[in-house]
Amino acid sequence: MKILMVGAGAVGGQFGAYLHESGADVHFLLRPARKEIIDKEDLTLDLPTGKVRIQPRTLTAAELTPNYELIVISCKAYSLDSVINDITHAIGEKTVILPLLNGLRHLEILGQKFGHNRVLGGIAKTVATLATPSCIQIKHGPGNITVGARTLEQQANAEAVAATLHAGGVHTYFSEHIMDDMWDKYCLMASLGAANCLLGGAVGEYMRSQAGGEIALQLFKECADTAAASGHPLHPESIERIQQALTNRHSGFSASMYRDMQAGLPVEGDHLVGDMMRRGESLGVACPTLKIAHAVLETYMGRRAP
Template identity: 40%
Template sequence: MMRILVLGAGAIGGYFGGLLLHSGADVTFLVRRRRRNLLKKNGLVIHTPDQDYDIAVADHLVEQVDEPYDLVILSCKAYDLEEAIKAITPAVGPDTHVLPLLNGLRHYDVLDETFGAEKILGGLAKNICTMQKDGSIRSWSRPGNVTFGPRSEEQLDFCRQLEELLLRAPISVTHSSHITSALWDKFCLITVLGAINCLLRGSIGDIMATRNGRDIALAIIDECAGTAKAAGYPLSEASLDYLQSSMTREGSDYTSSMFRDMELGKSVEADQLVGDMLIRAEDAGLSTPFLKAAYCTLQTYMLRREKS
C-alpha cells in the first residue's frame, strides 16, 4: 500500500488527507504540536454539504519524520514553503514523489532544485473550505477536487497508481495530461481575483457598484491572460469567459482568500501570486499597470503589518 505523508492538517491538507484516510489509505499527518494535541482530543472532523466525517487520527500524527514515504502531499501556504521543505526532507527518498497543492507556480522552481524535477508532480486543489476555531474543517464544495498530472513521462506510472488510490475517496479527481496548462488556469484565476479584491478593497459586487470597477477588473484579466499567453499557456476560451463573467457579476460576494486574510491582518501570498505574475509579465516585456498597482498595495500592507 502506498504510504502517504500529508504536511499539515489545515483546511486543504486535513480535508483531502482526512478523506483519503477515511477511504482506507495509509496516511500520516505531519503537524505542529498544538494541532496534534487538538486532533488527538477532538479527532479530525470534516463538515461537507452532504455528509459529516469524524475521523480518528490519533495514531496517524507525527511532529517530525525520519524515514521516506511513497508520496508527500504539500498543502501549506506558499509563503511557508521554506519551512515546509525542511520538515519533509527526511521523508523524501529515492523513490518518493511530491504532490504540491500550493497556490501559484513559483514553488515548482524551488522544489525542482531541492529534490529534483523527476520527483515533483503537478497538482492543485479546488475546494472552498476553511478550518474553524474548534479545529474542524468546513467545506462548501460538492466535493472538493484534486487535479494532478505528470510533468514528465517518467511519472506516468506513478500517476496512474495515484489516480486509483484517490478515486477510492469521496473527492473529485482529475488526472490531467496537460497539468501545466491547468496550473496556469488556476494561477490566473486566483491572481486576478486577489488583485481585484485587494487593489479595490471589496467584493466583486462592491466593486461592480462603482463607476470604473468593471473596466479595472477587465484590465487585470487582460494583463494576466496576456502573461499566460506569453509563457506559452494561453487561457482557453471557456476559462477566459469564466473569468470575465465571474469577475464582473453585479451583486456578487466573491472574494479571494488573500483579500480575506488581508482584512483579518494575516500574512498574504502576495509575492507568490500577484508579485510573481508581475515578474513574469515584465520578463515578457508586457505592460501591466494594474498588476503593478495591486502589488504595490499588497507590499504596503505587508510593510505596515511588519511594523505593527
Template identity: 40%
Template sequence: MRILVVGAGAIGGYFGARLLEAGRDVTFLVRERRAERLRQCGLKVKSPEGDLTFACPPMTLAKDLTHPFDLILLSCKAYDLQNAIDSFAPAVGPDTVILPLLNGMAHLDALDARFGAANVLGGQCVIAATLDAEGEIVHLNNMHSMTVGERAGGRSARIEAVAAQLDGAGFELNVSEDILQSMWDKWVFLATLATGTCLMRAPIGDILDAPGGEDVLRRLFMECQGVAADNDHPPPEAVIERARASFGQRGSLLTASMLRDLENGAPIEADHIVGDLIARRRSKVEGASMLEVAYAHLKAYEARRTRTARA
C-alpha cells in the same frame, strides 16, 4: 501506498480526511501545537458533502520521521513553504512522489532545487475551506476537486498509480495530460480575483457596481492573461469565457481567500501569487499596470503588518 499529508489545516486536513475515510494509508505531518489539539479534540470536518470525525488521526512530528513515504501531499501556504520542505525532507526517498497543491509556479522551483524535478508532480485543487476558532475544518461550499498530472505531459504508470490512490475518496479527481496549462489557467483566474478583490476590498458584485470597477477587473484579467501568453501558456477560449462570466456576474459574493486573510490581519501570498507573476512578464503593458498597482497595495499591507507586529 503510504501517504504523508503535510499539515492538517484547511486544505491538507480536508483532503487527508477524505482519503482516510476511504481507507487509504494516511499520516498527517503536524507541528506540536496542532498535534496537541488533535489529541484533545480529534480531526473534524464540517462539510455539505458529509461531516467527518477522527478521534485519533494518524499523525507524526518532523523529528519522528525515519522512513520514506510513497506520496507526499503538500498544500501549505507559500510563505510556509521553506519550513514545510525542511519538515518533510526526511520522508523523501529515491522513489517518493511529491504532489504540491499550491497556487502559482514558484513552489515548483523550490521543490525541484531540493528534491529534483523528477520527484515533483504538478497539481492544483479547487476548494473553499477554513479552520474555525475550535480548529475544526469548515468546507464552505460543494466544490472539492483535485487535478494532478506529470509536468512533462501525457499519462504515465506513476500518475495512474497516484490517481488510483486519490480516486474514489469522496472528492472530484482529474488527471490532466497538460497539468502546467491547468496550473497556469488557475493562476490567471486566481491572480485576477485576488488582486481585484483585495485592491477594492470587496466581492465581485460590489466591484461591478462601483464606477470603473468593471474596467479594473477587465484590465487585471487581461494583464494576467498576457503573462501566461508570455510563458507559452495562454488560457484557451473556454477558460477565458468561464472567467469572464465569473468576473461579470452581478451580485456575486465571490472573493479570494487572500482578501479574507488580509481583512483578518493574517499573512498573505502576495509574492507567490502576484509578485512572481509580474516577474514572469515579458511583454510591455500599455499605460499603467493595474497588476503592479495591486501588488504595491498588497506589499503596503505587509509592511504595515510587520511594523505593527514589531511595535
C-alpha cells in the same frame, strides 16, 4: 501507497480527511502546537451536507522516516521554506511530491531542492477556510484535485497518484496538460485575489463601484497575456468563464487570499501577484495594474511585520 499530508489546513485537512475516512494509509505532518489540538479535539469538516469528524494519525517532523511514497504539500507559499526543511527526512528514493498550492513558483523551488521529476503538477479546487484549529469550513460541497505529469518521466507516477486519490475518496481528475491547467487556475486566482484585495470586496461588492469590473478585467488581461507569453495561452472558453466570474454582480466569490487579509493573516501576495507581475514584465507584458495590486499586498504585509 503510504501518504504524508503536510499540514491540516483548509486544503490539506479536507483532502487528507477524505483519504483517512476511506481507509487510506495517510499520516498528517503537523507542527507541535497544532498536533496537540488535533490529537485532543480531532479534525472536523463542516460541509454543506453536515459535519464529519475524524481522528487523524498525526506526527511531527522529528518523527519522520523516509518511507512515504507520496507527500502532499498544501501549506501557504510563505511557509514553503519551513515545510521543505521539515519534509527532508521523509523523502525516500521513490517519494513523489504533489503540491496543491496556488501559483507556480513553488514547482521550481521544490524541483530545485528535491529533483524536478519528483514534483508533480497539482491543483486543488475548493472554497475552504480553517475556521478554528480543529474545524475546516467547506462551501459548495467536497472539492476536487487535478493531477498531471510535468515531465514525460513522471507519467506513470502521476497516473498512480491520481488512482490512489480517486480510490481514497477524493474527487480526482487526471490532466494530460497540467501546466496549461495550472496557468488557467493561476490566472483566475491571481486576478481574483488581486481584485478582491485591491478593491476591498468580493466580486459582487466591487462590481457596485464604477470602475471595479474594468479593473478586475484589466488584472485578468495582464495575467492572461503573461500566460500566453509563457507558452500557455488560455482557451477562449476559459477566458470567457473567468471574465464572467470576475464581473458577476450577484456573486460573493472571493479568493482565500482576500479571506486571509480580512482575518488579518499573512497573504500569499508575492507568490501569486508579485510572481505573475515579474513573469509578465520579464516577457515584455505590461503589468501596471498587477503592480498596483502587488504594492497594496506588500504594504499590508509590511504593516503586519513586527
